[in-house]
Amino acid sequence: MPIEKKKAYFDGRFGLTYLSIGARKSHSKDIIKSDYLECLMLAYCIEDHQWPDIPGFRAKIQKFEEKCKFIGLQVFKSLSLAMKLKNKDNFFKSHLLVNSEKNPSLLKVLQYPPVNSKEVRPSFAVHTDFGSLMFLFSDDLSVLQMHRVVVPEDRNKRLQSRRSMAFFSNRQRSYVGYIRIRRW
Template sequence: MGSVGEAGVTPSAIPVIDFAKWNTSTSKAEQLAVAKELTDACRRVGFVYIVNHGLPQDLLDQAFYTAKRLFDLTHEQKMQAPHPDGPEVHRGYSYPGLEKVSQYMDGDEDVGKQLRQVGDCKESYEVGSEENPLQPNVWLPESTLPGFKEFTTKFYWECNKVAQSLLRAMALGIGLDDPEYLIKYHTGHNNQLRLLHYPPVAAADLESKRVARMPAHSDWGSITMLFQDDCGGLEVEDPTTPGKFVPATPMPGACVMNVGDLLMRWSNDSLKSTLHRVTLPPLSDRIEGAQRMTRARYSIPYFVSADPESLVECLPACTDAQNPVKYEPVTQRAYSKVRAKLQYPKSKPVSAAA
């Protein structure tokens, strides 16, 4: 675990934002100070640790316990809720090697096949709002994992409460007069809760690039909230040195928040959507035995997206004579289609046991 250094900065240079005053203060000045601290960090780095974010620790503990119960099921049990074919619907269970994360956006299927030659060694389960007809949930039978649907649905909406607080703070920090401005585009029904498990893998296979965990990429949406265990392995591109990645050291109870592509477009690039990846953990005690196997890693990202038909166009507070508009308007739905095109194959390969 990394300690917090001077000026609220960890050894990895990712700022730490204490959200307590935003959540509890009745002073507009104090809330504005938190909002400006948050957006300043998002301008410089694009990633922040949020402490005192509002989610109780016992709820987070239960979420990780639920994830472990899920991934401890047999492959056959998990495949009772399979991820649908193709990239259009992102729900249910994805076995190791099914999803391929990349920054490639041109949609060339031959390039997609080349990218898939290095498989991503991870498995995941995606949950969304029951009121999103474009992304219908795929649930395990209740008898397979009792209480799973009930808990993940509850956790999804508890995460959305925190997400909406962060969006209000971002709106004020950006300079918008209305703290509800971004909320108008984010009902919560187009978000995505992801339970992630990185099984143990030989360090040599990662070092030789025979397999990957999560290659470098940016997120597509507005913001991402990430909760991670103590294993480590998440890295963020250094804002001062392109191509250099620094560890996002796990901090107990903290939420790692980052800006996504569409909020960067909304802000005319004043907020950074930063590349990040998951690779070998930096500490030797996270690699075990003569085979140098990594420890299993669990993480829970919550992707916050605008509603599908939301038009993302430059915010008035983010453009002037010196900063002309950089992007054409785009809907969330159109942009996500471009980014998702090669993420999942249109016809699933034969699945292998996890």
């Protein structure tokens, strides 16, 4: 998609939002750097008119998000058993509305542009992610590390665009309940 069309999706609201290269700033110690990536953030509750006019895009994204939700719910069930929660259903129920308007879950589609040897720097600096559970997916070229994305050492990989996706699963905002964890 041409950059002009991508920029039409930068509105700062909850929904479909595009961030161009350098739009995000990472603050690490006393250094402020622009992240070297572009990002499309997709909340599940995107209104019909906000979706890009790309055949099949919406259906593929929503199918992928539903698969992430299904896997996430299985993980939450397993965690509630492993943590020996008194009320195992509270943990699971607090995530049932993932991929709905009442839940702040989010999918980020990321692209890291080619980097020549003179520009080597982290693509996405050290950071902290939010939410209950995050799934990371990447192509064979990406170098995802816990809490950061780095530029590949291999020059051939650096000279190619790299892609990854992150799905953030969160509990619904309206859920009233608590989780009591037993002492081991």
